[in-house]
Amino acid sequence: MPDEPISWDHLKKREPTQADRDTLRAELVDRAVTVRRDGWADHRDTWTAGDAAGVAYLLGDTAVLEELEEPEGSVLTRYAGSLYGFNGARKDITAGLVGTQAWFDSARKELDSRSPRTAE
Template sequence: MSDSASISWDHLKPRRPSDAERAARQAELVERALAVRLHGWDEYRDVWSSGEVAAVAYLLGDTGLMESLDEHEGSILTRFAGDLYGFQGARKEIESGLLETQAWFAAARAKLAARG
């Protein structure tokens, strides 16, 4: 038996992002959607990850781009549930029908509409 200290794996456990982190993520997504409205997709589509492009397309209601990415509402909401609520929270969110994630996107759409 070794006298060395036991290994702690706590730093690897998934954590739930804070309300402030979710708000910052929402503000970033709204800003990206505004940029696409102003400049089109050409400047961003190859720079952002496919998940980010899909999320902005979903926020903008760009179903054509979502289809070209082979994405749909369910895949985008499921992916974002993980971003918004962490691994454990996402599992619960998915089981509950992604209602909080849908509400988060609805709030983002409202902020986008208020910005023009």
Template sequence: MSDSAPVSWDHLKSRRPSDAEREALQAELVERALAVRQHGWGEYREVWSSGDIAAVAYLLGDTDLLEALDEHEGSVLTRFAGDLYGFQGARKDIESGLIETQAWFDAARAKLAARG
């Protein structure tokens, strides 16, 4: 039996990413979507996580890829809520119908459209 203390995850439950972190995540997602538009999915499907691929596909409205990944709007939004708002914030957003997460993706789509 180990003498080390059990790991506590409580600090992660209360952590909420900052506005700057959410903006950086959004900028990265928009850049990835632009890359896919320019070069196609080819190499990216080999190096990005399935969650990242699903998020970019959702942002691009690529329903065929989402279906191939066995993903849908709700699964993408639910997963991303945690990245955007932390554990407690995600629970609240899920309970309210993922309104804030949908708005975040809408803002990302507007930025993507503005970039071409």
């Protein structure tokens, strides 16, 4: 008996709310604050590669993004799906991911207000 085809319709209909986006931003910023304070060593292996890439992108840590083999576009595309759902992400991708980039910009401002960058 053949397997039933996988249906992704339930994901296509998912539309994250502003509260969902705020929760995602808070989690991402909390993780970035932790990395700024403690470094990556205790966290890289406990977070998924996608979560680590999001934190690295937020921090502007190109070395970690390279280690994860995650270019900016893949991080932004993944987060577009989490922020806007399937259909909304498609629209944001077509528009050049401007909504997702703006979301990361606001998360960076929050991060910098909570954990100012230190001189290297």
